[in-house]
Amino acid sequence: MTTPAPTSRKTVEQHASDVAALLDEVTDTGVERVPIDEAAARVTAVAVPSPVDLPLFRNSQMDGFAVRAADLTGDETRLRVVGEIAARPIDPAPLEPGTSVRIMTGAVVPPGADVVVPVEESEVETDQDGVETVLLGPARGGGERAVGLFVRERGSDVRAGEELLPAGVRLASRHLAVLAAAGITTVEVRRRVRVAIVTTGAELVEPGETPTLGQTFDSNGTALTAAVVAAGAEVAARARVVDDADVLLALLDDLHGEVDLILTSGGISMGEHEVVRDVLGPLGGWIGSVAMQPGGPQALGAYRGVPIIAFPGNPVSTQLSFEVFVAPVLRRVAGLPQASRVPAELAVAVRSVPGKRQFLRGRRRGDGRVEPVAGPGSHLVAGLAASDVLIVIPEDTLELDAGDAVEAWTL
Amino acid sequence: MTTPAPTSRKTVEQHASDVAALLDEVTDTGVERVPIDEAAARVTAVAVPSPVDLPLFRNSQMDGFAVRAADLTGDETRLRVVGEIAARPIDPAPLEPGTSVRIMTGAVVPPGADVVVPVEESEVETDQDGVETVLLGPARGGGERAVGLFVRERGSDVRAGEELLPAGVRLASRHLAVLAAAGITTVEVRRRVRVAIVTTGAELVEPGETPTLGQTFDSNGTALTAAVVAAGAEVAARARVVDDADVLLALLDDLHGEVDLILTSGGISMGEHEVVRDVLGPLGGWIGSVAMQPGGPQALGAYRGVPIIAFPGNPVSTQLSFEVFVAPVLRRVAGLPQASRVPAELAVAVRSVPGKRQFLRGRRRGDGRVEPVAGPGSHLVAGLAASDVLIVIPEDTLELDAGDAVEAWTL
Incomplete structure (x- = not known):
């Protein structure tokens, strides 16, 4: 047995800090534009200004009657009803003094009208000539009806050019809703971190195959895939490499330009057949030991600028190493809360x-x-x-x- | 204006309870079998027994030397090295007394061997005849090396037939990992609740269209879609209906058998053009008012057994009503934590x-x-x-x- 070089030892904090530093560039993944209906849980790359005033037009907050405040006198006012404005496309004529118009919630308030009286505070009468009038009673809350009551002014929620959403927001339903409300169909979000998952080990077989004595089902590919997605990144490639450094090197070549980060499991401890160690060593990577259990053997490096974080192959060690060293970085990039x-x-x-x-x-x-x-x-x-x-x-x-x-x- | 029938009023708790009761059947959505790599965040429908012992075979926890405990005497023992067992398919010969075999982590421990001595506690020598021996020093922790030290017994993690996962588990990476480790490739999960989202309103246009005066971008379709997915259900259909009861009824017919639950926005208040109210009323639904703001108008009913929960059309009311009445039920079905x-x-x-x-x-x-x-x-x-x-x-x-x-x- 060739005696491996004495490994250097690090604390958990030292290695976490080294991983974070190596991944620092990865966190700037650039920008992509996606449809709002595919943008849930993505993070805005830039602030989004509103292209329009919201509301788009002056509209009624109630089903009721649009009137002129100046026509309202005392506790009761009777006004002629001159028409109806529904919530649909319409360009209503100005409201003449001394008249009212039926209006629905969300419908255009006609020019001249400056108050909406809720239907609950009204009583309609039709006289023998078929002339319709409405008796407007006192306001439910008491007092005068101020100009603007139950009228939603154009731009009162947000004005064109104002910020709808800042950069760095993880898009939930309420954020997507305001984009839709402003007529926006796509949004610039940070590209997700693209991760390659490479499991190593001549003893591994895929779940579903039939193992012979000495073979073990590979669970690390499945575990890391789910963990990477749960941390807000995406799995852009997945491979299993038997213990052959040339195969791993060729794979790293293929992955270059396709992924932002490579995670490996296995092949970094003190045995003879340690493919990741054999590849990372000549690349100037660090292979050593971290003062933790499980998960002692750890390594990191880079291939043509793509960071490689190498975990030990024992399944619990792999899963735990991801949670300790990589998940916090990925969650931060994805705008996800950290684990409690x-x-x-x-x-x-x-x-x-x-x-x-x-x-x-x-x-x-x-x-x-x-x-x-x-x-x-x-x-x-x-x-x-x-x-x-x-x-x-x-x-x-x-x-x-x-x-x-x-x-x-x-x- | 036809005066609508006086609406009945409910408390928030009453309506929440009515919605939960109506959705009670929906929560039993049946079972589907999905590949483990698509099963993240799904909920196991049944307990999953292990088809195998884990570990699959007796293997080494360390890189080192497999020996017989009975051969270890005092502080130092020298044994002949008779071969090497790597972590790969192999059916090793029994270990003869007085000998040792190099062994890698995860490799098959040969019959007869009952202790693994870590490589760090060993020193190899080759004599002039090329015969290799290993000097095994004292155990790092002190004391005798007990039978079984650094040997992982077959089935010591879980035995064939024992439960790997109970029913009702929301599958995270560690759960999928244990399925993979046992060679399982698919898992029976609860089918997601299939939701149809129907927005109504003659004033609505899709984001991306050009509104004329009186028209508003529909944000409720986008908001409810994202909110339903975030609550662990799936959006199986999405439609927008202008204010026409026949169109809505035809849509309900189409949706029958395709979805478990229909959510609507708009068309339930006191105006004249209230398509959801006009359809739900004859179906025996409840249309009324809940003592909350925003979100006062609410309704519910069913069409051919499919529950319909109807929200008011104002965007904030729609989003809030979903969060108050429907999201808690969907999250529970999906095994998701409730909002804080x-x-x-x-x-x-x-x-x-x-x-x-x-x-x-x-x-x-x-x-x-x-x-x-x-x-x-x-x-x-x-x-x-x-x-x-x-x-x-x-x-x-x-x-x-x-x-x-x-x-x-x-x-």
Whole structure:
């Protein structure tokens, strides 16, 4: 066995900082224009000004009667009803003094009219000659009806040229609604980070194949794909490489220009067949160890400017490494909230290992306390699936009692 | 103007309860089988048992040497190295007493071997005859190396037939990972609720068209589409109906069998041209008023067994009505967390209206207090877009001071 070069060791914070620095360029992914109906959860790249006044025109806030405020006298006013304006395309004639017009919510208020009286405050009469009048009673709230009552002025929500949305907004339904309301059909958003996922290992077979002794189903491709999407990025390529450095190098060539970031699993520890290590080393990458468990072996580098973050191959290590080092960066770019990392109380005593930050797979109980649900082995994928929190035990802590405070990361 | 029948009035809770009861059947949408790589955020319909033991076979947790515990004596043991087992398909011969075999992480532990000694605790020598031996030093943690140390037993994570995932789990990356690890390629999930979105109004034009005076861009189709998807359902149909009851009835016929739920906006208030009211009334639906602002007019009914929830047409009313009445039900079906509804402190004094629960569009300030960001008008789509909370003012409260407690719904 060739003895590998002594690996350098880093703290979790050092490696997280190195990953963030390497990904710094990735966060500026440029801009693309997408239809608003495909823009949910995307992030505006620039501020969006309104091309129009909103409302587009002066309209009624109520079903009722449009009148001139000057015609309203005392508690009751009787006015002739000269027509009706529905909420539809129309260019109404000016309202003559001493008259009123029926009006629907959202309909154009005719020139001259400056108050809408709600239908609930009115009573219509038709005389023997067929002349229709309306008796307008007192305003429900009491007092005078001020000019503008129940009239929505053009531009009173937003004026043409004013900002509808700032840059950096993660588009939810209410944001898309205001774009539609202003007649906007497409919006400039940040391009999603395009990620390639490369799993390595001669022992891996795809789920659905039939493994022989020594073979294991590859779960890292599935796990990283779902995790990348959940962090707001997109999976632009996915591949599995057996332990052959030339194949991996050729793949990196293919990925250049197609993706912003390459994530790998496996091939970076101290064994002989470590394809990612064999490729990253000559590229000037860092291959070493981070003081954490699971997930000790870690590496990073770049190929022709494309950052490569390399995780260990054990499934729990891969998933946890993504959550610790890469997910926070991707979530920030995507405008997503970070995972909750809050203090919690241990339900049971736990032991840890010296010099390593331990991430125990755990569960939050009914009483709010947290407890481990599986052993520390980095192959325990079912244990991780059964967890809903990670319980973080600091590097210098070897034993904790029930009731002690820990940090809990919600999964 | 025909005087509409006096509408019945409900509290917010009464209508919410009626909507939930009407949607009760919708929540049982049946089951579909989807590939695991398309199953993220879906909810398992049944418990998933493991078809295999995990790990699939007895394997090494370390790069190192597989040995027999019985051969280890004292602080140092020298053993002959008889071969190497990599992590790849292999059916290794039993390990003879007094020998060791190099082994990689994840590789098959040969029959007979019951301990793995990490490479860091070993030193290899080759004598002049080319015979290789390894000197195994003391265990790093001190003490004896127990049988099973650094050996992952077959089935130690989960045994064939045991539950991998329970029913009702919203599938995140760690859940999909354990399915993949067990070789599972598809999973039975609850079918998403299929929603039809029907906006009504003769005044509406699509964004991108050129409105004439009296016309307004339809924002409700866009808003409800994004909101339905965000609540974990899918938009199976989307239509806009001008104010014609026959057209709407024909559409309901088309939608029958295609969707689980129909949402409409507009056409339920007291005006003359109220297409949804005209259709729901003869169908025995409820059309009335809910003690809230915005969103007073509300309606519900069913057509050939398909529930119809009808919102008022003002954009803010539509969006808010969805959030108050329908989103909680859809989120529950989809296994999504409910929106946060927490106590907050007012930054400024506010006034409200008697007898109606008011939902003010607001913003959470740097100091954690909340303040309104726009007026109460239900047409203020830009105001809603600029909000990040809804400030809830109870029905019986007319005035609140700065510092008073309110409920704040995070948007």
